[in-house]
Amino acid sequence: xxxxxxxLLSLLLIPSYSYAGKWHINMKKQERKDFANYVLRNQSxxxxxxxxxxxxxxxxxxxxxxxxxxxxxxxxxxxxxxxxYSDVGDEMDWSRWGSPGFAQRFQIMxxxxxxxxxxxxxxxxxxxxxxxxxxxxxxxISLFDFKMLYGKGEKTVGPSYNLNNNSFAWLFxxxxxxxxKNEVDEQFFFDHYVVNLDQKFSxxxxxxxxxxxxxxxxxxxxxxxxxxxxLRSSYFGDVLGGATSVRFKFGPYRNYMTYATDAGLTIKDAxxxxxxxxxxxxxxxxxSGCDEITGQLKNQSQVHGASAVVLCKPADADNDSxxxxxxxxxxxRPF
Numbered sequence: 209x210x211x212x213x214x215x216l217l218s219l220l221l222i223p224s225y226s227y228a229g230k231w232h233i234n235m236k237k238q239e240r241k242d243f244a245n246y247v248l249r250n251q252s253x254x255x256x257x258x259x260x261x262x263x264x265x266x267x268x269x270x271x272x273x274x275x276x277x278x279x280x281x282x283x284x285x286x287x288x289x290x291x292x293y294s295d296v297g298d299e300m301d302w303s304r305w306g307s308p309g310f311a312q313r314f315q316i317m318x319x320x321x322x323x324x325x326x327x328x329x330x331x332x333x334x335x336x337x338x339x340x341x342x343x344x345x346x347x348x349i350s351l352f353d354f355k356m357l358y359g360k361g362e363k364t365v366g367p368s369y370n371l372n373n374n375s376f377a378w379l380f381x382x383x384x385x386x387x388x389k390n391e392v393d394e395q396f397f398f399d400h401y402v403v404n405l406d407q408k409f410s411x412x413x414x415x416x417x418x419x420x421x422x423x424x425x426x427x428x429x430x431x432x433x434x435x436x437x438x439l440r441s442s443y444f445g446d447v448l449g450g451a452t453s454v455r456f457k458f459g460p461y462r463n464y465m466t467y468a469t470d471a472g473l474t475i476k477d478a479x480x481x482x483x484x485x486x487x488x489x490x491x492x493x494x495x496s497g498c499d500e501i502t503g504q505l506k507n508q509s510q511v512h513g514a515s516a517v518v519l520c521k522p523a524d525a526d527n528d529s530x531x532x533x534x535x536x537x538x539x540x541r542p543f
Contacts, residue, residue, distance in 0.1 A: 381399070
């Protein structure tokens, strides 16, 4: 656990910039058709846009495929991202905190009008394939994430799925947070739960992995997380944190690369493939065999197949930021 705490503390506890307004680029007609045909499903079809901070879409950065064999041997359509360290994006990513080479991304996301409003329940699906040689020593790749919006502004992170220092982690906000205001804006500082996923329980690289999420975005909400049809995390509580809506994003977002380069490491190219990405009102719209999926739920929080569950708390006027192991696996309900 110790090897990822430094990066996680930085990833979780440093405040996010607040973004209001558009903050996206619309897809061109052919791009919209390609994403709808190869990648996006249900409510995400023809509804997604490009993140304004994406690296330039050079030749070879993205490729669409008619057939990508999934873990069950069934042909799937999909998209491949080939992210190179030489892909320099927006200055607020690449040179954030004054350190060139900090972050780069190519994300597809919901525009404000397509975000999910508070109180709503949604299902999400993401299929991905990461080759075994993809390396994230001393840095992080977010494969998909959610952002909490307050009005039209992103003021804090939400749930995210990360390959962090070559370990997979499912992160989401706890119920406790504080708000810091200045002359220009306000920031939300949350406690965060980190579910460190055990690859011995189920391999998460070198094959197709299919993730399913069921979220009720509410103060009395829930957040359920399955991998390949097996429940890995189920949380009941405040998953909204006072936000007015929630934005879904997917695509590789590589960050904290300066931690690696400062240590003398080389940032290698990262090939990441996606298939069957979408949002829906019901499980049946995204998944086959939903009775088996929902039958794994109980009316209580639970965790399966993790190496640890950690609670990270942000610094305040009296205390430094901290991360504490909550006793999993001896305690199957650590939340």
